[in-house]
Amino acid sequence: MSTAISLRLVALSGFSAVALGAFGSHGLRGRLTPDMLDVFQTAVSYQFYHSLAWLAVVLLSLHQPSRWLRLGGICFGAGILLFCGSLYILALSGMRWLGAVTPLGGLALLAGWLFMGLAASRFSVLKP
Numbered sequence: 001m002s003t004a005i006s007l008r009l010v011a012l013s014g015f016s017a018v019a020l021g022a023f024g025s026h027g028l029r030g031r032l033t034p035d036m037l038d039v040f041q042t043a044v045s046y047q048f049y050h051s052l053a054w055l056a057v058v059l060l061s062l063h064q065p066s067r068w069l070r071l072g073g074i075c076f077g078a079g080i081l082l083f084c085g086s087l088y089i090l091a092l093s094g095m096r097w098l099g100a101v102t103p104l105g106g107l108a109l110l111a112g113w114l115f116m117g118l119a120a121s122r123f124s125v126l127k128p
Helices: 001-027 033-065 067-093 094-099 100-118
Strands: none
Touching: 001 067, 033 067, 033 094, 033 100, 067 094, 067 100, 094 100
């Protein structure tokens, strides 16, 4: 995937995290149970944090491209979609069967961090 496309996807993820956070705070309070509102806010938080991590991966790949960074970016994108997406749908619809998808997204987010770490271990600027 090109850097331009990756940056557009990261920007879309960050934008939607802010928009969904505002929607959750202002539009869903009183409409969702406190538990489901917590689920929604968890999704927003994870989406925002991992959008920043995904941005770091894209920017690092400009400096030192690697297969690990590319895999990390793919995992962050997939993890945001699966983990956060399933939590958003669960909170808004109550469809509990999506709980089976959420851990897969969590594993993808963990893999993104792992790949980012593997890439960093190979950066020439970090070696003494």
